[in-house]
Amino acid sequence: MTETVYDAVVVGGGPSGATIATDLAREGHRVLLLDRAGRIKPCGGAVPPRLLKDFEIPHHLLVARARSARMIAPSNRTVDMPVGEIGYVGMVDRDVFDEWLRERAAQAGAERRTGTFETIERKEGQPPTVCYREQRGGEIQRVRTRLVIGADGARSAVAAQNIAGAERMKCVFAYHEIIQSPANDSDHFDASRCDVFYQGRLSPDFYAWVFPHGETASVGVGSANKGFSLRGAVARMRGDLELDGCETIRREGAPIPLKPLKRWDNGADVIVAGDAAGVVAPASGEGIYYAMMGGRCVAQAAAQFLATGQPAALRGARKAFMREHGKVFWVxxxxxxxxxxxxxxxxxxxxxxxxxxxxxxxxxxxxxxxxxxxxxxxxxxxxxxxxxxxxxxxxxx
Structure with missing residues (x-):
């Protein structure tokens, strides 16, 4: 029996990984999408109209439409910023949104598997072998591939093992609680408004937020200060806003990078994308759009690599992304x-x-x-x- 050799194994099924798998599968490449089960990234869930258009996202995935943002100063002074004639900011639930993206990749022809990446084995004259476990403590499974694409988050094992300097990526640590939305709007909570708190008592170096998600809401905070209690800050905020009586549905935490890696590929057969490549916007922490756009850049570079066999093609992904968004990230x-x-x-x-x-x-x-x-x-x-x-x-x- 002939062993299957994939054109690409995509490690991580978030917005970036799922976008890459979809784009490559649509071009006829043999793609394996490997994703851990049950993990949901802490995220406010905001998506701009351009994302819906560029990536053909159906509006039924939007759980809310925010038509203004409220900025709250340390003095508790508030400034409302209405979206106005431009429209609205769409809000998505990451568990539903990410699964829809993964399923679209499967419909495009990508093969889905559940598992956790372990390492890459190499033998001279043979394509790399991706090693993973289907469950903790389980046997090592192996698949061969021409290209490994790491879209496995800010603490990417693929990046750490293959991309120089990736282990030194600076991150903000984010934590949020998904709660049942209050039954009625009030000055503390508006189902059509995103609230952003710029207060040192809630975050010494970033910000805290309350984002509406229809029947639920995301209440969260980010900070790079490892001694700062994110859970404590969320508890204080919920108490201040009279949201402490709302049911807590789930709690999630994860590191979020705020600066792109200087290099996304290893010059041979590995490239990273999304949080693994550091494409989250500084100041705002916005990541969904940039993860998907960066993923598209990686998919295009990967397709060129697969067509030519030239590793230099992989460098085009970062160049294309930074050419379009590098100035925004710098500002x-x-x-x-x-x-x-x-x-x-x-x-x-x-x-x-x-x-x-x-x-x-x-x-x-x-x-x-x-x-x-x-x-x-x-x-x-x-x-x-x-x-x-x-x-x-x-x-x-």
Whole structure:
């Protein structure tokens, strides 16, 4: 019996891995999608309209439509940012959304298996062998493949074993609780509003959130400070917002990277994607769109590699992604470094969010996933206002 040699084994079935498996399978490649069972990543679940369009996502997967965001300063001052005519921010539940993506990959022709990646074995003159276990303590299973694609999260075992420097990836640790939504809206909770808390008592270096998910809501926090109690912060927030009486459906935690790796491939037969490649937006922590877009870049580079046998083709994935989104990541990284460093600066940051120019350009950039260049006068105004806040020349309104 001839052993099956896959064109690609995709390790990890989140938005990035499932997108890669779908794209490659649709092109006729033999793909194995290997995913751990039962894991759901902590995530606010926000998706922009461009994601729905670019990746043909049906609207029935949206569990809520947020039409505004509320920014809460350390002083508890609030600034509401309505989406306005641009539309809405879609909200998804990751357990349902991710499974739909995996099933679409299977329908496209990818083979699905449940298992946890262990390592890659190599023998001279033969394709690499992916080793995995179907369950903890189970026997090692082996499959051969021309290309290994690691989409197995921020602490990617594929990346750690094969990509130089991957083990040093800096992360924010995120924790959230999925709760039953309150029966009625109030000033503390609005089913059509995303609340973002820029308060050092809830997160010393990032932010906390309450995002509506229809019948449920995500209440969470992120921080890179290992001594800070994420669970404690969520408990305080739920108490402050009178959400402590709502049923807790599940709790989830995971590291979230905030800077892309300098290299995504090993120069031979391995490439990483999604959180494993570090494609989560700084400042906002947004990852679903960037995971899927980065996955598409990886799929295109993988297809070229499979067609030519040239490992250099794999480098095209990171180049394509950074060409499109690198400037946005740089701007957001600078924002996070400065504005999240103290409550005094967070207060000024929330004040800036009240500016109409800031709101309009922020929403347009978020919805379209690119920096807005069409309004130079507005950019000049924002630059001058930003400088005033940086220098402390403009007091909070």
């Amino acid at each position: 957001l990284g600078m924002m996070q470094h400065f504005w999240y460093s103290s409550d005094k600066r967070r207060e000024r940051f929330v004040t800036m969010c009240a500016d109409r120019d800031v709101q309009q350009l922020t929403w347009e950039a978020y919805m379209n996933k690119r920096l807005v260049r069409a309004k130079p006068v507005a950019h000049v105004r924002i630059f001058l206002k930003d400088c005033a806040h940086l220098l402390g020349l403009k007091a909070p309104a």
